[in-house]
Each structure stands twice: as C-alpha cells, then as structure tokens.
Amino acid sequence: MSPLTSPLHDRHVAAGAKLADFSGWSMPIEYAGGGVLAEHAAVREGVGLFDVSHLGTGTVRGPGAAEFVNRCLTNDLGRIGPGQAQYTLCCQDDGGVVDDLIVYLHGPDDVLLVPNAANAAEVLGRLADAAPSGITVENRHADVAVLAVQGPRALQVLELLGLPGELAYMSFVTGTGGGAEVTVCRTGYTGEHGYELLVAADRAAEMWDALLEAGEPEGIRLCGLGARDTLRTEMGYPLHGHELSREISPVQARAGWAVGWKKPAFWGREALLAEKEAGPARLLWGLKAGGRQSPRPGMSVLGPDGAVIGSVTSGTFSPSLRVGIGLALLDTASGVAEGDELSVDVRGRVLPVEVVKPPFVESHVR
Structure with a gap:
C-alpha cells in the first residue's frame, strides 16, 4: 500500500x-x-x-466530554482550563502505553486530541468504544x-x-x-x-x-x-515505539509526571500504581559518548563487568554537543547512577558512555 x-x-x-x-x-x-x-x-x-501533518487529530464533543476524556487518559485535565493544552498518555490495563498525545481543552464539552500518526486510529477508536451516549469522537486526521x-x-x-x-x-x-x-x-x-x-x-x-x-x-x-x-x-523527549510502548510503561520512562496519580480512574491505573509502589524493573537514562560514534536503538548496554544491563531505545549524533548520545532502558537491579561509566556493544566493539539524566542540552522552553 x-x-x-x-x-x-x-x-x-x-x-x-x-x-x-x-x-x-x-x-x-x-x-x-x-x-x-x-x-x-x-x-x-x-x-x-x-x-x-502526519500527527493525528481528533475531537471529543458532547456534554461532559472533558470529564469523559479525563476518566480515560492518564494526566489530570482538572489541572488546566479552557485554552490550555496538556501532555498525556493512553494506557492499556497493564500500564503499557498505547500512545502519548496532546490534549487541547476548548471547554468542558469540547476537546481536541493530537496523537501520533501510527496510533491515531487506535486511540480514537478506544475512546469511541468507551464513549457514553451523547459524546461523539471524530477522527479529523x-x-x-x-x-x-x-x-x-x-x-x-x-x-x-x-x-x-x-x-x-x-x-x-x-x-x-x-x-x-x-x-x-x-x-x-x-x-x-x-x-x-x-x-x-x-x-x-x-x-x-x-x-x-x-x-x-x-x-x-x-x-x-x-x-x-x-x-x-x-532534550530526552520520548518517541512512541522507542521510549514508550505497549511494553514500556510511563513509570519506566520517567513519565510519571504525566499521570494524575490521585485521580480515581484512568486506563491502566491499578497496574501503574502497583508498579510505582514496587519500583520499576528498568528505568530510562541518557548515555553520552566521548566522541562522534553514536549508540543506536537495540544495542546492548553493558555494565562494568561486561554483563548486559539494558538496551538502547534511541541514539544519534548530537549536532549541539558534537558527540554521540542515546536513551536507554537500564535494569534498576544493576544500581546504575548518574555519572557511572558503562559501554554499548556496537556490533562487537565497545563504545564507552557516561550515564546522564536528560536533557543533554539546556531547554529554552518557558
């Protein structure tokens, strides 16, 4: 096709x-x-x-549309008012992430959603299936x-x-x-x-x-x-399918700030609360190389003893820093901390990297 x-x-x-x-x-x-x-x-x-324009767009409209969306997606729409936007997540019952998206709140009965291209139909379909009588979900992609x-x-x-x-x-x-x-x-x-x-x-x-x-x-x-x-x-911003996915929860991806933990209901709530309480088995970190060579998605991250302790989710050459950088999910049992020296297996060769907490460069968003 x-x-x-x-x-x-x-x-x-x-x-x-x-x-x-x-x-x-x-x-x-x-x-x-x-x-x-x-x-x-x-x-x-x-x-x-x-x-x-590959990003999806959809509307949720009708009496109590915002309240309905708030019962489904992770973040708390009660924190914002009309004319404001919010980053949020659509999760499965097990806490895996179907998609991350932006919600634009026009009013209590009118919400605009901007999900990712590959997941737009899935997110809007889930909302349409769950919508009560009087609320319509329209795909405007x-x-x-x-x-x-x-x-x-x-x-x-x-x-x-x-x-x-x-x-x-x-x-x-x-x-x-x-x-x-x-x-x-x-x-x-x-x-x-x-x-x-x-x-x-x-x-x-x-x-x-x-x-x-x-x-x-x-x-x-x-x-x-x-x-x-x-x-x-x-900036360390996640990309769905890399740092967030149906197998990678917001707790593991350090996206817990986009979860309204005190809300009584949202998709995946019980699983995410349990994972937060127990602590995730793996956690997202940044990796910074000393030269131009870059870690790439899927490459293994090795501890000081050479054992595999995680996997690279994203990697590139940083034009700002002129070195290779990456994001990786690392086992929490390994005790990894900021500043640790690890290595990435680059097709059988060792690439030394430093563990950092993103962003790699200063944000100018105000």
Missing part, C-alpha cells in the same frame, strides 16, 4: 526534500541545501519550519494540517504574519494569518521556544507559503523529521 501524503507533499518535492515512509506517511527527512545538521542548527539558533515553527526567532515570524504569539507555554488561541484561520499552540518537540499551528488541510499550502515569506527576514529554514529527531533526543 502506498504511503499517505501530507497536504504539503508538492511543496516538499519542489524544495528538494528527501522523502521516506514514516508511520505510513511519506514525509520529508531533510531538505536539499543543508541537511540535518543545518536544519538542527537553524532551530537551536534561529527558526525552523516543520510539516508534522485528513482534515487538519499541523505545522511547527520552532526556535528563538519563532515569535518574530508569527508577529510578521500577524498571528498571536505572546502565549504562555502549553496554551493556545485561534487567530487569522496567511489568509486562513489557524489555531496557534505554544507547544513543540524541540526544547526551543516555538509553536504548532493547526490549519484546515485545504489551506495548509497557503499557510506554509505565508510562513516562509514572513520568516525570510529571520532566516527561516525548512526542517525535516531527521532534525526533529536529533532535537528531541537532545
């Missing part, structure tokens, strides 16, 4: 993007004229523009495009386009810019000041062109999913 394409596919082809299948979508990995390193630097030092403007100059780009940008972190408003209505969200996946823009799919190309034109004085650069991955890894 052919991969799905973004509403901006033609723009990516015209810009010389290297395209690859990502969760069933043909998406840009990097663009001609710079590649991942230049795109990464643009976000850390200036501003970058990403197409992340094909109707909504998601663009990300990230970096220290992101605010200036939005202001040049006439979009509202002076927002508190994890809040959102609806405005007009580039000839289209757009929901401006102070969210992102890079560790930099930035925004995610939700716009109707049939207006995405106009918005894309308008952002590039407005951002030209700020040196805006097109960025692909390659830079998105190096940026998020430097």
Whole structure:
C-alpha cells in the first residue's frame, strides 16, 4: 500500500526534500541545501519550519466530554482550563502505553486530541468504544494540517504574519494569518521556544507559503523529521515505539509526571500504581559518548563487568554537543547512577558512555 501524503507533499518535492515512509506517511527527512545538521542548527539558533501533518487529530464533543476524556487518559485535565493544552498518555490495563498525545481543552464539552500518526486510529477508536451516549469522537486526521515553527526567532515570524504569539507555554488561541484561520499552540518537540499551528488541510499550502515569506527576514529554514529527531533526543523527549510502548510503561520512562496519580480512574491505573509502589524493573537514562560514534536503538548496554544491563531505545549524533548520545532502558537491579561509566556493544566493539539524566542540552522552553 502506498504511503499517505501530507497536504504539503508538492511543496516538499519542489524544495528538494528527501522523502521516506514514516508511520505510513511519506514525509520529508531533510531538505536539499543543508541537511540535518543545518536544519538542527537553524532551530537551536534561529527558526525552523516543520510539516508534522502526519500527527493525528481528533475531537471529543458532547456534554461532559472533558470529564469523559479525563476518566480515560492518564494526566489530570482538572489541572488546566479552557485554552490550555496538556501532555498525556493512553494506557492499556497493564500500564503499557498505547500512545502519548496532546490534549487541547476548548471547554468542558469540547476537546481536541493530537496523537501520533501510527496510533491515531487506535486511540480514537478506544475512546469511541468507551464513549457514553451523547459524546461523539471524530477522527479529523485528513482534515487538519499541523505545522511547527520552532526556535528563538519563532515569535518574530508569527508577529510578521500577524498571528498571536505572546502565549504562555502549553496554551493556545485561534487567530487569522496567511489568509486562513489557524489555531496557534505554544507547544513543540524541540526544547526551543516555538509553536504548532493547526490549519484546515485545504489551506495548509497557503499557510506554509505565508510562513516562509514572513520568516525570510529571520532566516527561516525548512526542517525535516531527521532534525526533529536529533532535537528531541537532545532534550530526552520520548518517541512512541522507542521510549514508550505497549511494553514500556510511563513509570519506566520517567513519565510519571504525566499521570494524575490521585485521580480515581484512568486506563491502566491499578497496574501503574502497583508498579510505582514496587519500583520499576528498568528505568530510562541518557548515555553520552566521548566522541562522534553514536549508540543506536537495540544495542546492548553493558555494565562494568561486561554483563548486559539494558538496551538502547534511541541514539544519534548530537549536532549541539558534537558527540554521540542515546536513551536507554537500564535494569534498576544493576544500581546504575548518574555519572557511572558503562559501554554499548556496537556490533562487537565497545563504545564507552557516561550515564546522564536528560536533557543533554539546556531547554529554552518557558
């Protein structure tokens, strides 16, 4: 089956993007004229523009919609109000993570969800199956495009386009810019000041062109999913299927902060409370190499005695630090602590690494 394409596919082809299948979508990995390193630097030092329309979108509406969602997903929607967003998790009964997603609270009867591409239908399907009479769950994946403007100059780009940008972190408003209505969200996946823009799919190309034109004085650069991955890894942000999965719980992934432990109900509650009380058998850590060689997913992590004590979940060359970095699930019984010296088995060769607690670089999200 052919991969799905973004509403901006033609723009990516015209810009010389290297395209690859990502969760069933043909998406840009990097663009001609710079590649991942230049795109990464643009976000850390200036501003970058990403197409992340592969992300899912769905609505939950009807009397008590927010209360219903709060009974299903892990985080506590009671902590936020209308116009605010929240990171949360959809878990199985055993505590495994079906997906991590962002919830946008419009009001008590209107919630917008942005799950990951591969899991959008599953998350929305589970909610639809559990929804009481009067609450409707609608998959809007094909109707909504998601663009990300990230970096220290992101605010200036939005202001040049006439979009509202002076927002508190994890809040959102609806405005007009580039000839289209757009929901401006102070969210992102890079560790930099930035925004995610939700716009109707049939207006995405106009918005894309308008952002590039407005951002030209700020040196805006097109960025692909390659830079998105190096940026998020430097921050220690999880990627579903790597640091979170149906086999990796939020307790193991250090995502317990996204669980409303005092809530009376959410999917996976009993299993997660039991794991939290007993302590997880493995825990997520960062690994930092001394040189350019990088740990890669699936590689074994070895203790000082050479015994396998875990596995790498993500790894890359850090453009900011100029060394290899990775994330790994390590056995808690090994007694691993920050600052310990371990090694990674790189196809039979030993790569020395230091255990660190992410982020690897300073976050500029405020």
